[in-house]
Amino acid sequence: MRFLAGLFALLAAFFPGAAPAQVVDGAVPGRAAAASVTDPENILVLDLSTGGRVRIWLRPDVAPKMVERVKTLARQRFYDGLAFHRVIDGFMAQGGDPKGDGTGGSPLPDLPAEFNYLPHVRGAVSAARAEAENSANSQFFIVFQPRFALDKKYTVFGRVIDGMQYVDAIERGEPPASPSRILRAYVLADNPPPYVAQPSLPLPAPASTLLPLPTGPAAATPKSAPSPKPVRRAARKATRR
Template identity: 65%
Template sequence: MIKKTLGAMAALSLFAAPTAAFAQDDEEVVARPSVFSPINYDATEDVEDVWVLDLSNGERVKVRLMPEWAPNHVERIKTLTRLGFYDGIIFHRVIDGFMAQGGDPTGTGQGGSELPDLKAEFNPMPHVRGSLAMARATEEDSANSQFFIVFYPRFSLDKRYTNFGRVIENMAGVDSINRGEPPQEPTRILQASLASDNKAPPVAPSAPATADTPVTADMLSAPIQQ
């Protein structure tokens, strides 16, 4: 199983164990506009490449997957989605002003799928607001199932993490994901689907979503850094 987590302090360099997942951002935090650059998308033709996330906060978020940027990572997301892998999984590490990370079935940041790790598909596409990228361990070819969505531009991640999509609908729903490392009441993916499957949103649970496995500080030994 691949250990992947995201981390917090902006101008601070934290280093992780070799097996831990992180995104290290060596830039100091500077004021940048929260740009949300458009990408080409045809709602009538590209439904097979639109990832739909129904969240426990009542929001439905749509992400345009970009096989032109990273075909194997896009195929992995599609495969796991159609297996129901992401249904019920929490966002286990959510850093205000940075990103929201999910995709770990254990809810601890230490897990992944049973499929083989992916070879990196680094590309020149920038990590702007709404970018979808894959978390990985120290080794470049270690991405598996965990992903993160960027709240604000993080250009120091460019060509170091595989950027393979961007939010095209309801970025405000991503902004409303509960913060924390881990959050006290984590936001959960109730249902992940592809737009081509035309699934209706599920009924949200009445009780706040919580991780099935308690998460303690010692489990989060490998933060993604800003």
């Protein structure tokens, strides 16, 4: 053991970058501490039409503006009744658009990018956006399978910690024929009532979006559009996700 300790000290002396980060009380030096996974103020609750309740652990330590935005919109009941308008099997489910076609957002201003070290693993919740990096607003997507090509290109602001089976059950399609919906969105600190199933609602308009599509196990490329300039305005809000 002394030999190994001495070896690590020698490596650290000659190669400072090779020394592992020291973790104290669950925190890494130089990084803000993550909210507790049991902190009700940072748990987003989504009651889905797929049959149950989803809990999302929010991460204000890495994406404070996006976390504050979704909490504000949830408390304003903005997300209630909105459809998952673009759902790709093996990739992600996207929602949060009041227009239901990928071009909408909230009345609030767009947010600056908060790209961070959190990966797009299964259950990751990330902000959708347009081609412009500083264009996230209300839309978001939940990842079905790891998609690391999106890392540091989209703002991961949370992760599903309970109810992923209800996310897996979201109807696929672009748009889905019978879209799954967010029945109600809550912040857990606001003491949401028990889950109550509701009948599904009709889908608004066809979807149009520029969120990158997967082309391989760990790759994604932008979805093509008829012509860049005519769709730029729509795409700006379409990828607000």
